Each structure stands twice: as C-alpha cells, then as structure tokens.
Amino acid sequence: MIIKTDQTWHEKVMDYLSAEPALNLFIIADIENFGYETEFQEIWADVGEDGAITGILLRYMGNYLPYAKGTINAEAFSEIINKDHNYEMLSGKKEITEQFRPYVAFERTKETYFAELRDAQFLNKSSSRENIRQAELSDVDSIMDLRHLIKEFDIRPTAKQSLEQALTTKTGRTYFIKDIDKMVSCASSTAENSLSAMIVGVCSHPDKRNQGLASLCMEALCQDILAEGKAVCLFYDNPKAGSIYKRLGFKDIGFWSMNYPVRHVSAEQQTTLVK
Known part of the structure; x- marks a missing residue:
C-alpha cells in the first residue's frame, strides 16, 4: 500500500533509509532540511500489511528519488510520477531506477560511478x-x-x-x-x-x-x-x-x-x- 508520509512517520522512514546512508544522501538531506509539510516536497512509502516500509519515493520539486533495499513497487510509484506534469528527472541507484522503465518513459539517461x-x-x-x-x-x-x-x-x-x-x-x-x-x-x-x-x-x-x-x-x-x-x-x-x-x-x-x-x-x- 502506497501512503503519503508525514512527520509521524519520520522515525520509520529514517530507520529504513539509514541502512544505506550514502545512497540515500539526497533523500536524507532533503527530509532533514525541508521535512514533510512543504508544497515542493513530498515523501511516499510502500507499506506492508505488518506496517513495515518496503520502499520510498521522494519528490523535490520536479525531481523524484526512489529507494528500496531490493525490489521496489515501481508500478505503483510510477502512477504518482506520471500524474506530475512538472516531472523533470528520476534519479537513484541504477538497480532501482531500471525497475521503472516499463512504466515511465525515459528519453535520456546518464550514469556515473558512485563511490x-x-x-x-x-x-x-x-x-x-x-x-x-x-x-x-x-x-x-x-x-x-x-x-x-x-x-x-x-x-x-x-x-x-x-x-x-x-x-x-x-x-x-x-x-x-x-x-x-x-x-x-x-x-x-x-x-x-x-x-x-x-x-x-x-x-x-x-x-x-x-x-x-x-x-x-x-x-x-x-x-x-x-x-x-x-x-x-x-x-x-x-x-x-x-x-x-x-x-x-x-x-x-x-x-x-x-x-x-x-x-x-x-x-x-x-x-x-x-x-
């Protein structure tokens, strides 16, 4: 189930992201700097029946950053992205962003090493x-x-x-x-x-x-x-x-x-x- 998170989810969200702090640098920084209650930033979570988070999607203006520890619910998250006429970029770990290809059209992709x-x-x-x-x-x-x-x-x-x-x-x-x-x-x-x-x-x-x-x-x-x-x-x-x-x-x-x-x-x- 995809839910839009608020401050009450902060501890769970940060605990999930902290497993890979380098890969989640931009998501963590945006949350710490701007929180959950701004017009230009939103954070969604894929939540299982047990209440555990299994995936995150952050929007900062027209930029989207997805993260999951393995398989991400790309189809459901893509519905959010495709409704946004101001969508400018989807970025993240290659193994995660590749899962969005069947659902989000990419005209151009740039890849760099991440160390x-x-x-x-x-x-x-x-x-x-x-x-x-x-x-x-x-x-x-x-x-x-x-x-x-x-x-x-x-x-x-x-x-x-x-x-x-x-x-x-x-x-x-x-x-x-x-x-x-x-x-x-x-x-x-x-x-x-x-x-x-x-x-x-x-x-x-x-x-x-x-x-x-x-x-x-x-x-x-x-x-x-x-x-x-x-x-x-x-x-x-x-x-x-x-x-x-x-x-x-x-x-x-x-x-x-x-x-x-x-x-x-x-x-x-x-x-x-x-x-």
Whole structure:
C-alpha cells in the first residue's frame, strides 16, 4: 500500500533509509532540511500489511528519488510520477531506477560511478593543514572564479547561489588553498546531513596542477566529515579520477542513474578530481 508520509512517520522512514546512508544522501538531506509539510516536497512509502516500509519515493520539486533495499513497487510509484506534469528527472541507484522503465518513459539517461568512503585508513594524516582554510561567504566569488577555469566542470547558472546556500545552512563546506591572494585549489561537500555527505568541485588552478593541492584539500575535508561519524560519497565517470579516489579508500558501491523525460541540462553537479 502506497501512503503519503508525514512527520509521524519520520522515525520509520529514517530507520529504513539509514541502512544505506550514502545512497540515500539526497533523500536524507532533503527530509532533514525541508521535512514533510512543504508544497515542493513530498515523501511516499510502500507499506506492508505488518506496517513495515518496503520502499520510498521522494519528490523535490520536479525531481523524484526512489529507494528500496531490493525490489521496489515501481508500478505503483510510477502512477504518482506520471500524474506530475512538472516531472523533470528520476534519479537513484541504477538497480532501482531500471525497475521503472516499463512504466515511465525515459528519453535520456546518464550514469556515473558512485563511490563511498567509510574510514580514514588510507588518507594522509601526516600532511600539514597549515595552508588549508575553510571557506566563508566572503570566499564564494573566489571559489566560483576558480571553478570557471576548470574545463571539465559544467557550471550551472544557479551554482553560486547553491554554494552560498550550502555555506549558510551548513549543508556544505569548502576547503581551499591560496597562493598569496589567489585561490589555487579547493574541494567542497554538499547535501550534508546527519549520516553522510557528498564531495564535489575538487579542483586546482590549471597552472597549479600535478602538485597534489586538490588532494590535500579533499583529504582534509574527508577526514573532518568522517570524524563526525558520517559516510563520504561522490560521483565520478573518469577512470583516471576513479583510481585516485580508490587510493584514498573510496569503494565503488554501484552506479547512479539520472533519467530525463525531456531534453534539458542535468542538475547534478559534476565531480572531477584534478590533481
């Protein structure tokens, strides 16, 4: 039975999602940030006769995120999606989103590797953090100037606003290194919640690559997030970047699939490690 949840379901919903905190990073963050009583967000649950949750579907504006520990009731959840004329994207673990194909028409699909870091065993704890600083709102313009120099990045029109919001709400942080007055490297987190965080925007100035600066920022960021008891995760589609992440202890946990019904620019942030 599909029911629309409210605050009274919060404990059961979070208990179900916490089994895979990295894969459910966006769902958990949206629930913690916006709850159950907003016009732009809704959460449905597939509930068995015993009252146990067997699947979740979250809508954030026109974006839908499904999750289940195995088979999901894709047919029933698809009825909700197909009634929404503002539906823009269905995203989630590939094994889950694939179950929607018989019921929801996808015009375009993008897939990326999804990796998770659970401990700091392989992170370089001996590196000096003297030159690594945590960004404040006054640093946003410098961060955006650096990101615009990275050809691998797809900078969205709302990227600056999203960065400012993350810093203000503490749902994201950025660590950076400066050379005199110029920002030369940074790494950011986004969608931080009580259980997990996503690493994005890892980069170095084109003139400062191959010096390990981006890795220093990323390792410091990961160490601090892990110390708070959270899992760290990221997307990547570049095998070279993947090999670097794995040396730091990241492990592939599946593919993340973004499925679009109409042509438009992806809303997902690109994650590229540039040493």
